[in-house]
Amino acid sequence: MRLLNGKQGLRRSQFAKEIRGTNLEKVLIVPIDVSKVLQKAMILNYFGESIESAFSFMVNQTGMKVLIDKIERTKSSLQTDKVFIGIEATGHYYEDIVRILMDQGYSVHIINPASTHEERKQHLTYTKTDDIDLYLIAEALIGNKATNSKLNKGVYKQLQHITRARRSEIEKRSRIKVEIRTYHDQIWREFQGFSTLVDGKLKTKSIFSDFWGKASVHILTHYPHASQILDLGEFGLRQLSKEHNLKIRKSAIEKLLYAARESVSKPLEELSSELFLLKQKLKDYEYHTKNINTYEKEIERLFIDTNGLLLLTIPGIGLVTAAEIFCEMGDLSHFTNASQLIKKAGTNPVIKQSGPGAGYAGRISKQGNANLRRAVYNAGRSLSVHNGALKPFATRLKDKGKKAGSVYIAMGNKLLKIAFAMLTKEEPFKWDNPEYNYKEEVFKKLTLPLAA
Structure with a gap:
């Protein structure tokens, strides 16, 4: 068992330490199935026999009192020594329950949803009801498949909130990037890269090394159509680069003009809806980029003191x-x-x-x-x-x-x-x-x- 604890991590050694030497006849198992509004729990003995059938409660003062009172009454009537609470990690809804129960001195163990999923497969049951879920949580706990009950606090929790929020913004911006490319592909597809035949071999060239760089995004925003680039010409592009500090190289200007001349895009006046949607998505891209930068500043502010x-x-x-x-x-x-x-x-x-x-x-x-x-x-x-x-x-x-x-x-x-x-x-x-x-x-x- 000691070897298994070392291989499996801290969680198993914690549970083994708590239950070692205990009379298993006097152990209560309380599985809790968490949702956004209504939670369900039941009370079992260590051998999986129901002591208190499934009941519902809410995560508020009244609801938590109902849960704790039921546990204490059962503990008193059966004169049990220990209570182990297993709770499945569902979103963030389980965290308040864990915190309150730990403050009350209970041994709380968090169950990874993957563990209950594996329990379901082992039992060859594909039926999903609240009662079955509670039994699976209890089995995972009894089988030493719970994680430890330590929730992040202080700066760890603050950084967790901000870094996860930033990650969410990154994912949103990534989806918007795909949409921008899709819309602009209908307006002037050669801007994203054009192909040429050299000695019978196809070669693709990008105009900008970074499609999401300052120069590329500026042109996407203000000159998204090939005809607008041709109207600017080489002199106009150089002036544009100087006025807005875009640092567009000579080679990029040459490739821009080549791609514009070779373009077979529809006339500008026939692309009003595509241009409108591109404009809106570029605004969304700018909004999320600003959010990401703000999050990163806050992450740094918190992080440098750790x-x-x-x-x-x-x-x-x-x-x-x-x-x-x-x-x-x-x-x-x-x-x-x-x-x-x-x-x-x-x-x-x-x-x-x-x-x-x-x-x-x-x-x-x-x-x-x-x-x-x-x-x-x-x-x-x-x-x-x-x-x-x-x-x-x-x-x-x-x-x-x-x-x-x-x-x-x-x-x-x-x-x-x-x-x-x-x-x-x-x-x-x-x-x-x-x-x-x-x-x-x-x-x-x-x-x-x-x-x-």
């Missing part, structure tokens, strides 16, 4: 990624080793073994914090390219035939181990490159001054 700043000493890790990893990991005093963080992220490989062989590592479990998992993957991808100290690790994996996604996950897991050591020891990233200076690495990633 020891998470040490993560910025790692080449290849930017401010937002560092903040995401820091807040999603949470208080590291809740963990005893980095493997538990990997388990929390759900980036631990699922081991497949049968017979005398050593087995093999399959896909990652994904039974963890999806936000931490995404941040770890993105960090792994960046480190594989931009961190000279860790890049050889990625190269070795690629030489072994590992696919890019697997390399990024492995690199991300390596980062979690490094981050755990750095933050617990309060030490910067170590690299024997004489050109590397950890203080300079931090300062170049910040816009706000650091406190002395």
Whole structure:
């Protein structure tokens, strides 16, 4: 059991420690199924027998009193020693219940929805009712499949809110980018790139290296049609670049004019609806971009007062990624080793073994914090390219035939181990490159001054 606890992470050792030496006849299990408005719970003994059938309650003063009174009455009448509460992590609706019950001194264990899903598959039941869900939550808890009950607080929670809000804005802007390209494709498709035949081979050229750069977006906004570019001409484009500091290179001007001359777009007057929609989407793009910039400033303001700043000493890790990893990991005093963080992220490989062989590592479990998992993957991808100290690790994996996604996950897991050591020891990233200076690495990633 001890070996299994080490492999599975902190959650199992916590539950085992709490239940060890307890008379199982005197243990109550309280599964709670959470929704936005009405919650359901039941009270069982450790062997899955119903003591109090399913009942509903709301997350308010009256509702929580109903839940706690039922638990206490049952506990008193059966003279039980311990109560274990299992609650499925549904959105953010479960957090107030966890906080209130923990303040009352109950042992609360959070169940990942993936665990109850696996329980459903094991029982070969595809029926979904509230009562069945409660039994599945109870089975997951009894089977030691709960995570720990620690909710992020303080700066961890604040950063979590802001970084997740920024991520939401990024996703919204990404969808808008696709729509902008689609609408402009109907107006002047060659602007996004034009093809030429060179010695019988097709070659595609982009006008701007960054389609979402300042110069490209300015032209999309004010001169979206080929005829407008031709009206400006070379002299007009140079003046435009100078007036608005667009820094349009000579080669870009030549490609713009070539693409405009070769365009077979409809006349400007026949594209009124497309131009209207493009204009609106560009406004949306600007709105979300401003939001993202505002969020990033607030993230930096909160982050620079934490020891998470040490993560910025790692080449290849930017401010937002560092903040995401820091807040999603949470208080590291809740963990005893980095493997538990990997388990929390759900980036631990699922081991497949049968017979005398050593087995093999399959896909990652994904039974963890999806936000931490995404941040770890993105960090792994960046480190594989931009961190000279860790890049050889990625190269070795690629030489072994590992696919890019697997390399990024492995690199991300390596980062979690490094981050755990750095933050617990309060030490910067170590690299024997004489050109590397950890203080300079931090300062170049910040816009706000650091406190002395």
